[in-house]
Amino acid sequence: MDFSIKSFDAKNPLSTLKTGCIAVAVFEDGKLSREAKLLDAKGVIAAALKSGDISGKPGTSLLLRDTHIAAARILLIGLGKEGDTTDKHFNVAVHAVARSFATLGASDAVLALPFSQVKHRDAGDTIRSSVLALREHAYRFDAMKSKKEAMSHGVKKIALAIPAAEAAAAKTALAQSVALANGMDLTKDLGNLPANICTPTYLANTAKKLAKDFKLDVEVLDRKQMQALKMGSFLSVTNGTAEAPKFIVLKHLGGKAKDAPVVLVGKGITFDSGGISLKPGAGMDEMKYDMCGAASVLGTLRAIAEIGLKLNVIGVIPSCENMPSGTATKPGDVVTSMSGQTIEILNTDAEGRLILCDALTYVERFKPAAVVDIATLTGACITALGHHNSGLFTRHDDAHDALAGELLAAGKSTGDTAWRLPIEDSYQEQLKSNFADMANIGGAPAGSITAACFLERYTKKYTWAHLDIAGTAWKSGAAKGATGRPVPLLTAFLLNRVGSKKTAQ
Secondary structure, three states: OEEEEEEEOOOOOHHHOOOOOEEEEEOHHHOEOHHHHHHOOOOHHHHHHHHOOOOOOOOOEEEEOOOOOOOOOEEEEEOOOOOOOOHHHHHHHHHHHHHHHHHOOOOEEEEEOOOOOOOOOOHHHHHHHHHHHHHHHHOOOOOOOOOOOOOOOOOOEEEEEEEHHHHHHHHHHHHHHHHHHHHHHHHHHHHHOOOOOOOHHHHHHHHHHHHHHHOOEEEEEOHHHHHHOOOHHHHHHOOOOOOOOEEEEEEEEOOOOOOOOEEEEEOEEEEEOOOOOOOOOOOHHHHHHHHHHHHHHHHHHHHHHHHOOOOEEEEEEEEEEEOOOOOOOOOOOEEEOOOOOEEEOOOOOOOHHHHHHHHHHHHHHHOOOEEEEEEOOOHHHHHHHOOOOEEEEOOOOHHHHHHHHHHHHHHHHHOOOEEEOOOOHHHHHHHOOOOOOEEOOOOOOOHHHHHHHHHHOOOOOOOEEEEEOOOOOEEOHHHOEEOOOOHHHHHHHHHHHHHHHHHHO
């Protein structure tokens, strides 16, 4: 799907645009948006509203063919009450546009919505929402099917109609939005691939391809190198599998050489059987999604590389399978992490934290400005927050509160939202062990919090946050598939970091 910007003004009016369809907004109570008024010299749109053929409620739609303008069709889209359009109303509307465009006989269309008239959103936000909605409806994952789904109909080229005075900023926003959508598609593809294809080696090769395509730096450590680094916690998870573990480091060095990097650490368990603490069989196929943290790091690096972000960002991905066998780690085993701290493994299905803790120790060498780890870590987070918000955890002090604020704001601006939960010393008590420095689980109460408390013990030397995406990285049921989250949150977070640096200068 190709996107472009079409500017309009008095010399180049909307009514002269030749296209298969032009989508404009209408409001409740028979009111027309500015763009709709510019197309309605003959009163066709006003008549449709007056007749009651479209109510103007958010997401309602009506296709007009007798247009009296250069466009072959006009698609009317409801946005609710004039002056009261919220982000939710706009998203409902653009998804309705996407559904309509998918079934049209036309190959090209123009989207002429009031991008700058949504509450608490600027035109850049609504352009991003439009691109992501349209790309979401166009996304298909049929790589593993012998017969691909035919996609002969529908709009392939979409121009966003923008007032000429706003066109330059809109082009920048559009380029960033397309890059974000490309990153999300990569994240979805990696998540949706089966675990016999998307192995740790496959993730490593994906990182190498990104490095080649976008001139990034990449390093992949194998088992011997991890043994030399004394990553005993990470390697304990690999004991039961024949698949080789990989430790992937991908660097986008877009900032100044001396600038401290932001580090993203992604959990890369390409299949999680639970190990000896075996999971129930029902739904276990979805444990191929346990590498969505890793996939989101790769997707985010792809997005910012395409944008050409002027920031140093390093992606770190510990990746392996968690399988049961005669050589697998057993409940009750004690392992030594890279940090030197010992861990009693009470449940081998709490393996994500075991690979992440060594990665979080490894990243100390980068002297990072901030570290964010992303992991499908706990079912307890789904119990707490459902499938709407990712869980956000960090320490409670000025530096960490500021980092949490950045992440929450980035999530809110993109609709890829997170909710902050506490990390307090009282929860650390649940991780006590009689035989090691800590246990790898703290029991059922506050399971997502104690998991974050475990990770927190390995992050004392830098500013850190943890995103638990177990409830947001994929969908189950009829709509089963990876969502691409939290690539929008992470990308906006990094973009905002560059913007804040420019403002400070």
